[in-house]
Amino acid sequence: MSHAATSAVMLPPARAESGAGVYNEKLGMWIFLGSEVMFFTALIGSYLILRVARPEFWAEPGEILNVPITAANTFLLICSSVTMVKAYASIQDGDQAKLKLYLLATALIGATFVGVQIYEYSELIHHGFLPSGYAEGGELAERAQAGTLPAAVGLYGSTFFTMTGFHGFHVTVGVVCLLYVTWRAFRGRYSAQDHRGVEVIGLYWHFVDLVWIILFTIVYLI
Amino acid sequence: MAHPPESMDQSTQRKHPPYVLIWVVLAVLTAAEVGVAFLQDWPKTLLVIILVLLAAWKALLVALYFMHLRFERNRMRIIAIAPLPLAVILVVAVITEYIL
Amino acid sequence: MTSVAAPIEHGGHADAHAQSFVRRYIFSTDHKIIGIQFLLLSLVGLLVGGSLAMLIRWQLGFPTQAMPGGGILPETMAPGGVLLPEFYNALVTMHGTFMVFFAIMPLLVGVFGNFLIPLKIGAADMAFPRLNMASFWIAVPAFALMVVGFFVEGGHAGAGWTSYAPLSANPEWSGVSLGQQIWCVSLVVLGLSSILGATNYITTIINMRAPGMFWFRLPLSIWSLFITAVLTLLAIPILSGAAIMLLFDQTIGTTFFLPPDGGQPLLWQHIFWFFGHPEVYILILPAMGVVSDIIANGSRKPIFGYHSMVYAIIAIGFLGWIVWGHHMFQSGMNPTLGMSFMISTLLIAVPSAIKTFNWLGTMWEGSIRLHVPMLHACAFVSMFVIGGLSGVFMASTTVDIYIHDTYFIVAHIHYVLFGGSLFAIFGAVTFWYPKMFGRMMSRFWGYVHFGLTFLFYNLTFFPMHQLGLGGHMRRIYDPTEYEFLQPLQGTNEFITISAFLLFAVQLIFALNFIVSWFTGEKAPENPWQDTGLEWTTPSPPPHGNWPETPTVHHPPYEFSSPLVEEDYLMQDRAAGKETP
Numbered sequence: 001m002s003h004a005a006t007s008a009v010m011l012p013p014a015r016a017e018s019g020a021g022v023y024n025e026k027l028g029m030w031i032f033l034g035s036e037v038m039f040f041t042a043l044i045g046s047y048l049i050l051r052v053a054r055p056e057f058w059a060e061p062g063e064i065l066n067v068p069i070t071a072a073n074t075f076l077l078i079c080s081s082v083t084m085v086k087a088y089a090s091i092q093d094g095d096q097a098k099l100k101l102y103l104l105a106t107a108l109i110g111a112t113f114v115g116v117q118i119y120e121y122s123e124l125i126h127h128g129f130l131p132s133g134y135a136e137g138g139e140l141a142e143r144a145q146a147g148t149l150p151a152a153v154g155l156y157g158s159t160f161f162t163m164t165g166f167h168g169f170h171v172t173v174g175v176v177c178l179l180y181v182t183w184r185a186f187r188g189r190y191s192a193q194d195h196r197g198v199e200v201i202g203l204y205w206h207f208v209d210l211v212w213i214i215l216f217t218i219v220y221l222i
Numbered sequence: 223m224a225h226p227p228e229s230m231d232q233s234t235q236r237k238h239p240p241y242v243l244i245w246v247v248l249a250v251l252t253a254a255e256v257g258v259a260f261l262q263d264w265p266k267t268l269l270v271i272i273l274v275l276l277a278a279w280k281a282l283l284v285a286l287y288f289m290h291l292r293f294e295r296n297r298m299r300i301i302a303i304a305p306l307p308l309a310v311i312l313v314v315a316v317i318t319e320y321i322l
Numbered sequence: 323m324t325s326v327a328a329p330i331e332h333g334g335h336a337d338a339h340a341q342s343f344v345r346r347y348i349f350s351t352d353h354k355i356i357g358i359q360f361l362l363l364s365l366v367g368l369l370v371g372g373s374l375a376m377l378i379r380w381q382l383g384f385p386t387q388a389m390p391g392g393g394i395l396p397e398t399m400a401p402g403g404v405l406l407p408e409f410y411n412a413l414v415t416m417h418g419t420f421m422v423f424f425a426i427m428p429l430l431v432g433v434f435g436n437f438l439i440p441l442k443i444g445a446a447d448m449a450f451p452r453l454n455m456a457s458f459w460i461a462v463p464a465f466a467l468m469v470v471g472f473f474v475e476g477g478h479a480g481a482g483w484t485s486y487a488p489l490s491a492n493p494e495w496s497g498v499s500l501g502q503q504i505w506c507v508s509l510v511v512l513g514l515s516s517i518l519g520a521t522n523y524i525t526t527i528i529n530m531r532a533p534g535m536f537w538f539r540l541p542l543s544i545w546s547l548f549i550t551a552v553l554t555l556l557a558i559p560i561l562s563g564a565a566i567m568l569l570f571d572q573t574i575g576t577t578f579f580l581p582p583d584g585g586q587p588l589l590w591q592h593i594f595w596f597f598g599h600p601e602v603y604i605l606i607l608p609a610m611g612v613v614s615d616i617i618a619n620g621s622r623k624p625i626f627g628y629h630s631m632v633y634a635i636i637a638i639g640f641l642g643w644i645v646w647g648h649h650m651f652q653s654g655m656n657p658t659l660g661m662s663f664m665i666s667t668l669l670i671a672v673p674s675a676i677k678t679f680n681w682l683g684t685m686w687e688g689s690i691r692l693h694v695p696m697l698h699a700c701a702f703v704s705m706f707v708i709g710g711l712s713g714v715f716m717a718s719t720t721v722d723i724y725i726h727d728t729y730f731i732v733a734h735i736h737y738v739l740f741g742g743s744l745f746a747i748f749g750a751v752t753f754w755y756p757k758m759f760g761r762m763m764s765r766f767w768g769y770v771h772f773g774l775t776f777l778f779y780n781l782t783f784f785p786m787h788q789l790g791l792g793g794h795m796r797r798i799y800d801p802t803e804y805e806f807l808q809p810l811q812g813t814n815e816f817i818t819i820s821a822f823l824l825f826a827v828q829l830i831f832a833l834n835f836i837v838s839w840f841t842g843e844k845a846p847e848n849p850w851q852d853t854g855l856e857w858t859t860p861s862p863p864p865h866g867n868w869p870e871t872p873t874v875h876h877p878p879y880e881f882s883s884p885l886v887e888e889d890y891l892m893q894d895r896a897a898g899k900e901t902p
Contacts, residue, residue: 016445017536019529021295024449028525030298034305035517035559041309042563042593046578048313053320054584061259071256075249082245085288089238132575133583154583158576162567206288210281216252217277221259222270305556308643312560315647316592319656 010196029200033207036170040211043166044218047159057155061221064129064140064149065160066120073116074216077171080109081209088202091185094192100185103198106205107178110171117168121161129153131161160219167215170208177201239287251280349459351451352865356458357437358758360428361751363458363465365835367424370469374417376825381405381413383818385800398477407799408497411480412472414797418483419505422605423512424465426739429747430608431516431554432461435523435547437758441856441863442544444532444872444894449525457519464512471504479505482797484598484649487579487590491571499572506569513562516554523551532855534874538632539893541854541878542625545632546611549639550604557600564593591653595646603642606706606738607635609746610677613699615878616749617681619852620696621688622889624879627680634673634680641670651719652726660719667717674710678703689882689889693850694768698749701776705741709734712787727797730790736783748772748831755835756849760861761842763834771830778824785813851890853880858894 010023020027051058061067087102128138133154135141143149150156181201184190190198255276258269286292291299347355380389392403399409436454440447448454471478478501481490485505493499527548531540540548568590570576577583579590618625625631647655647663681703690696712734715721725731748771755763792810794801801807801814848857855874859867872894876883880891 016529017531017533019531020297020301022298024525024529027298027301027529028450028521030301031524031555032517032521034301035521035555037305037309038556039559039563041305041312042560043567045309045313045316046563046567046589046593049316049320049589050578050584050586052317053586053589057584067256067259071252074252078245078248078252081284081288082241085241089241092238130575131570132577152583154575154577155585158567158570158578162570162576166566203289206284209288210284213280213284214277217255217273221255221273308556311644312592312596315659316589318659319588319592322656322658 010194023196025196025200026203029203033203036207036211040163040166043159043163044214047163047219050155050159054155056150057153059149059153059156064124064127064153064156065220066123067220069116069120070216070220073113073120074212076109076116077113077209077212080106080113081206083109084202084205088195088198091190091195091198092192096185096188096190099190099195099198100182103178103182103185107175107182110175110178110205114168114171114175117164117171129157131157133157163215163219167208167211170211174201174205174208178205239290239292241287244283244287248280248283251276349455351447351455353436353440353448353451353454354758354863356454357433357435359458360432360436360461361758363461364425364428364433365832367420367428367465371417371420371425372825372828374413374420376822377405378410378413378417379818379821381410381799382801383815385802399472408477408480410799411797412478412498412501415479415482415485415505416468416472419468419479419509421739422483422601423509424468426605426743426747427516427601428461430743431547431550431604432458432519434543434608434612434750434754435519435551437754438543438856439523439526439547440530441757441859441867442541442854443527443530443535444855444868444874445526445530446866446868446871448522449530450522453518454522457515457522460515460518461512464508464515467504467508467511471501471508474500474504477501484594485568485590486594487568487571487587488581488585491568491579491585491590493572503569503572506565506572509565510562510569513558513565516558520551520555520558523547524555527551532872532874535855535893536874538629539874539877541611542614542628542631542635543608543611546607546614546635549635550607553600553604553607553639553642557597557604560593560597561601564590564597567593588650588653588655591650592646592655595649596643598649599646600642602738603638605743607638609702609743609750610635612750612753613681613702613746614677614684615852615854616695616699616753617684617703618879618881619753619850620691620693620699621685622691622881623684623688624877624881625680626683626686627676628877628879630676631680634676637673638670641666641673645670648717648722651722664717664719668714671710671714671717674706678707678710694763694765694772695749695753695850697769697772698745698752701745701772702742702749705737705745705779709737709739709741712737725790727795728790729786729794729796732796733783733786733790736786740779740783745776748775751835753850754856755838756845756861757856757859758862759839759842760845761838762845762849763838763842767830767834771827771834774827774830775824778820778827781820782817782824785817789813789817848892851888853878853890853892855893858892 083102083105087099087106090098090102125135128135128140133152133156134144140149144151144153178201181197184197255273258272258276261269285302289302291302294302346352350356350359377389386404388403389400389405390403392400392405395403398406400406405413436448439445476493476498478498479485479490480498481496481502485502489496490502493502496502527540527544567576567578571578571580571585577585579585579587581587614625614631645663645667647659648667651660651663685700712730716725716731716734752763752768755761789810792807794807794810794814798804802811845861847859847861849861850857853876855872856863858872873896874893875896876891876893878893880893882889883891885891886895
């Protein structure tokens with residue numbers, strides 16, 4: 001039995017046929033996440049296909065991308081998922097104070113994640129790694145000429161920036177929505193009986209974390 | 223206005239899943255992944271398989287416990303995983319262009 | 323489970339009076355208004371797509387001759403009224419793009435999805451009315467942007483509606499840069515509208531069916547809109563991803579599809595068609611659904627084999643994901659893949675055939691009423707069969723070697739999309755017009771429009787089968803340049819004249835539509851004596867649809883039921899005995 005439904009508001013519409021057994025907003029978010037899975041499939045799938053087709057256009061893990069910083073960033077995002085689910089658990093128990101605290105923490109950590117990503121992008125561009133591959137005359141291009149890096153990394157750059165860029169975009173949208181939910185929490189809009197908004201943004205946030213778990217592994221570590 | 227069914231548990235005293243424990247497991251798995259990735263001597267294919275399995279394990283933990291799929295009805299689980307076979311079909315079919 | 327009829331919560335109709343014109347009709351959250359908004363937008367899209375077709379037909383019928391009135395086109399498109407080859411490429415691209423994305427898809431999914439779903443399942447509105455409003459208002463700038471593309475430097479995208487890389491990815495080769503980028507951006511924006519709409523439809527159908535509206539009491543129009551929404555939800559994001567990658571190749575130097583740096587043009591085709599094939603089922607399933615409703619009504623009989631119809635819709639939805647390679651038999655893809663696609667494509671003909679036999683079985687020994695929607699529905703069945711049969715030829719890899727990218731394919735497309743979808747749309751608009759606008763369309767002009775359209779449509783598109791078998795390729799600017807095509811030029815001229823007449827006849831529909839809105843006969847609650855829930859509301863229904871949620875007691879097509887004297891038994895009627 002779903003332990004999320006605690007009141008008439010969080011049940012499926014009572015007058016209707018039984019349907020999915022969950023309230024509309026939650027069902028709607030899961031369905032929307034289905035479309036997001038397919039969107040990332042297009043990008044990640046293309047990456048996998050291109051990597052199998054033309055592996056010579058990729059460098060080894062850590063040669064161009066900064067694994068330690070990204071690993072830390074990954075841990076950060078996982079922490080934000082924990083604070084998110086703690087926020088949800090708090091309001092299930094009716095704890096308004098903890099709800100606000102954990103929501104703020106989630107938003108803050110999420111924003112930090114994006115900040116670190118932006119820093120990472122600027123470092124890469126500075127060293128001469130672009131969506132189109134090596135920047136002419138850049139530091140990495142020179143290492144490639146010296147033979148310590150692959151001759152061309154156009155596909156590496158294209159796939160890396162597109163996948164992580166759109167993930168970052170989704171995180172940013174998530175942070176904005178989180179701030180909205182946090183604002184509502186501060187206005188006392190959520191209760192133990194009705195906290196649909198918290199659960200729904202939580203689902204989105206965990207999904208974004210899940211995508212990153214996959215991305216970190218297959219983009220940075222392989 | 224209809225009342226919720228009597229069987230619905232109205233108590234506020236509920237047991238939450240062990241979120242902190244899962245957090246620790248996720249952290250350990252992440253560290254393990256980074257460690258594995260830098261085992262230079264191992265065959266690449268083996269590394270890839272291990273890493274993918276570790277990532278899948280983490281993803282499953284997030285989906286089952288943070289997104290509460292563990293506690294949802296089958297209907298919801300089907301809705302949640304429905305897109306995955308399609309993703310697999312696309313990638314596998316097109317990869318055969320390059321490895322067969 | 324409660325089945326008490328409780329008052330509808332959303333927006334009591336008392337509020338509606340207090341709303342301004344803008345809140346009621348422009349930024350409305352009422353699914354009926356949004357459906358009508360999509361109708362108006364898509365009819366404009368249909369006009370644009372049709373006009374582009376007229377230009378194409380001029381060039382093919384009378385190559386490199388000055389078009390009468392062509393002087394109004396700018397020099398960059400048609401100096402002296404003679405279409406330029408680059409402009410011709412843009413025309414074929416935009417005809418396809420507008421017809422698929424801004425006409426047929428919004429007409430079927432945006433209009434009938436929005437208008438019918440809450441009404442036919444017994445809900446007050448969609449699950450997410452404000453999201454619904456957003457869906458429409460996101461589609462509008464996408465439309466506007468696509469139109470703007472005609473007027474930018476370099477002209478509009480000219481790589482076909484399928485936009486194959488690397489031609490579409492490299493401005494140096496196509497001569498088009500901004501136009502192609504606009505194509506990508508417009509479709510990504512439109513995609514968001516579609517995805518949000520699909521989310522709404524699916525949630526609504528799953529969670530908001532009235533008491534007694536079990537899954538197997540849903541009308542087939544709703545079943546098909548449901549499966550269509552699932553296809554939309556999962557396929558459109560693939561196009562979004564592909565279009566974004568293409569846009570990046572065009573603008574920021576990525577190399578997804580550009581060969582010199584490892585890019586894979588074939589990847590574009592695979593990803594595009596992985597979206598593209600479910601897309602064509604999105605374009606036909608709702609048409610099949612409304613046709614089922616109309617044929618049952620016009621035959622005064624329940625749909626023959628209702629359950630198998632549902633399973634066929636689901637089967638088409640499933641199988642549609644694994645046939646995409648049949649668009650790529652000539653691409654040089656892995657031949658083993660080609661074989662598996664041939665098999666799955668031949669298989670998918672089966673559920674469509676089941677549906678066809680069931681439509682015939684419905685009409686068999688029915689008490690046929692040949693009202694205007696029924697005529698269109700019958701045209702759908704017959705023309706769709708022709709289009710489907712040509713599809714079977716194309717499914718065979720060996721036959722396709724000869725007919726791929728010829729006018730045989732163009733004939734197929736237009737038999738299923740015009741002969742199929744568009745006739746269904748004409749019928750459905752006529753059928754639900756009274757419910758939308760509270761007035762009846764003119765019957766007389768409806769018959770005239772149908773007859774002339776059916777005639778000129780077949781004269782236009784049937785000869786294309788011959789052209790294709792004769793080797794006439796698609797998307798070519800001047801057929802007379804090829805010696806082997808010169809004997810076919812007479813056919814091209816004939817098609818062009820028929821097409822002009824076909825287009826002219828649509829004026830009758832347009833006038834019927836517009837004039838009836840103001841002076842049409844006032845429509846009763848149930849002018850077609852149909853059984854669906856929407857016919858228990860006033861024409862047009864008020865905000866909230868019903869004062870109390872209806873309760874459903876019967877399946878959807880209880881015509882000529884022994885339980886009642888009339889030859890139709892409405893789904894919510896408590897006629898003593900509940901039927902399964």
